[in-house]
Amino acid sequence: MEPAALPLASPRPERGDAARNRRHLLAMARLMIAEVGVEKVTMDGLAERAALGKGTVFRRFGTRAGIFHALLDEDEKAFQQSVLSGPPPLGPGAAPVARLIAFGRARIDFLFDHAAIARASLDTNQPIPVGVGAISQFHIRMLLNQAHVDVLDTHVLSVQLAAALEGPILLYLRTPTAADADRLRWRLADGWQKLIERTCTPLVLDTD
Missing domain, CATH: 1.10.357 (Tetracycline Repressor; domain 2)
Structure with a gap:
């Protein structure tokens, strides 16, 4: 292993619930891409698929x-x-x-x-x-x-x-x-x- 080979940035710490929501939303986004394609993935659609509020999706990602x-x-x-x-x-x-x-x-x-x-x-x-x-x-x-x-x-x-x-x-x-x-x-x-x-x-x- 080469720990100095690439300058990887340290990730910003997240609260436990925020990190779980992020992982869940990204997993649901990948499922939607596989099922309907990139073009049909929307903020509202992702919120519905993930069973989370729209505000959570907007706070997490800001935009589509x-x-x-x-x-x-x-x-x-x-x-x-x-x-x-x-x-x-x-x-x-x-x-x-x-x-x-x-x-x-x-x-x-x-x-x-x-x-x-x-x-x-x-x-x-x-x-x-x-x-x-x-x-x-x-x-x-x-x-x-x-x-x-x-x-x-x-x-x-x-x-x-x-x-x-x-x-x-x-x-x-x-x-x-x-x-x-x-x-x-x-x-x-x-x-x-x-x-x-x-x-x-x-x-x-x-x-x-």
């Missing part, structure tokens, strides 16, 4: 987008934990280049699997976030350093590589069919692997 933001945050933490202590090659125990490849592939899968929830988590009154994920950048830089990549600045390189994974294009991809989405997912993952392999392969100069 807040429901999906909380779901995404929960899944992000689970993803981070799999990077910290899951089985290799995503987790510790594999060579750094193998972990870089596995991280990118897993991250692309995560973004595709959560695209609808991620879009629904955006507040229409706020600008679309375009920043590079700090956690991805931190992890990529750590693995680049472990791989002894022959570059002057692994900080800049980690920003560029993280942007290839966290760019809005991955979040807002829309394709006509599920088959097209699956093909695009594979192409992006395969492209990431080739990018990492070429980045981490020492340059051999032709001296003839």
Whole structure:
């Protein structure tokens, strides 16, 4: 396990009843998504399904987008934990280049699997976030350093590589069919692997 590999934030303490309500509401939201899809999940519908007052739902999440933001945050933490202590090659125990490849592939899968929830988590009154994920950048830089990549600045390189994974294009991809989405997912993952392999392969100069 690598306790310093990712800068995980400490969760804010919750009262026991508040924590139970939050877990219950998120579990009910996931059931509703599985049954009727993201688009049909509403604040009123969630309150009815969870058998809680509407005020409880509004106090907990604030807006409909807040429901999906909380779901995404929960899944992000689970993803981070799999990077910290899951089985290799995503987790510790594999060579750094193998972990870089596995991280990118897993991250692309995560973004595709959560695209609808991620879009629904955006507040229409706020600008679309375009920043590079700090956690991805931190992890990529750590693995680049472990791989002894022959570059002057692994900080800049980690920003560029993280942007290839966290760019809005991955979040807002829309394709006509599920088959097209699956093909695009594979192409992006395969492209990431080739990018990492070429980045981490020492340059051999032709001296003839």
